[in-house]
Amino acid sequence: MKKKIVTIVGARPQFIKAAALSRTIAAYYSDDIQEYIIHTGQHYDPEMSDVFFEELNIPKPHFQLEHQESWTDGENEERILAIIKILREVKPDFVIVYGDTHSTLAGAMAASREKIPLVHVEAGLRSFNNNMPEEYNRVKTDQLAQILFVPTETAIHNLEKEGIFTKNDSTDLINQKWIINCGDIMYDNTLYYNEILESQTDILQELGIKKDHYILVTVHRNFNTDQPEPLQSIFEALLKIAQEIPVVLPLHPRTIKNMDQFFDDPFINKIEKCKNLILLEPLSFLDMAALEKNSRMIITDSGGVQKEAYFYQKPSILLRDETEWTEIVTTKTAILAGYNTEKILKAYHQLNQAVPKQYPPIFGDGTAAFMILDFLLSKD
Ligand code: UDP
Secondary structure, X not given: OOEEEEEEEOOHHHHHHHHHHHHHHHHHHOOOEEEEEEXXXXXXXXXXXXXXXXXXOOOOOOEEOOOOOOOOOOOOHHHHHHHHHHHHHHOOOEEEEEOOOHHHHHHHHHHHHOOOOEEEEXXXXXXXXXXXXXXXXXXXXXXXXXXXXXXXXXXXXXXXXXXXXXXXXOOOHHHOEEEEEOOOHHHHHHHHHHOOHHHHOOHHHHHOOOOOOXXXXXXXXXXXXXOHHHHHHHHHHHHHHOOOOOEEEEOOHHHHHHHHHHOOHHHXXXXXXXXXXXXXXXXXXXXXXXXXXXXXXXXXXXXXXXXXXXXXXXXXXXXXXXXXXHHHHHOOOEEEOOOOHHHHHHHHHHHHHOOOOOOOOOOOOOOHHHHHHHHHHHOO
């Protein structure tokens, strides 16, 4: 009998992570594993959702929950009940959730209430910043999960500090706890698509930019975009950098909304007049990956993009005061700059003058999906 897995996704980074697992199931495990995908409807606009399913060949979700305007709480009862209803119908052997969004926690709560073994991919990450909604979602999900796939050694130490260890003295999986370092599942994607990237997109040509001669930027975290000061301060820095080199910025819907709300007309004018500041709609994964791979440097507050910068061996400036991926900073390939204009510019000049060269392998070997699936198949 095939093992049944329910994968719960809802936000852009989860579609991308889940793509690696779905692809590996389709290619190597289809005789042994049947995957059912639940889309929670958290991200729903075509460029934040459909494009990834199409481009990354993710099976169409078997179950689609309705989008709700307020996605402020992973403990939203209505959503958890909707997921539970599906779990009762499918009766999976495992529920898999990714990362740290409200969809992650809603899925974790549903699986936990139904006593279905919960698998958390990207477990153990901590920012130690409780202002981030993501931190709450991670901590809770790790408490509920039976099988925790961590991407780094630091994540194992974080879990141990919270008293979470591998514990397999029960014969019943639901009473066990497994911590397994499988490396970063996003690295699976980077290695896989690296081979075919250039043949699939000509985004550099479309934008009129040249390899190594532009800076790629993303900004969408609540603490950078939900108030005028940080957002304006970041844009002040980007405008200055754009005097030297093109700056390419695919905008998250939340950032677009808040720019419209916070920036006055003279500032919007200044941005619009700056030809070297190239503002874009959210990009598809392959366009984004091509831009990352060919950039000179990346400036970001995204978890995924800071890792991809590392995978492509690009220096990065993190628009944050701390990161869950401490290794990137320890290796001095990234600098934490927060949102302060001067700090961002200082980091920019520093990384331009002493370009980091060493990117030790800290995120595994790009075979996370195989490790995850082999492990799940080994459990009765
Ligand atoms: N990404 C994308 N298009 C974009 C911006 C980002 O495909 O316009 C990808 C990026 O390459 C990475 C993922 O989205 O794989 C990161 O997601 P996001 O920054 O939304 O969330 P986070 O990783 O911070 O949770």
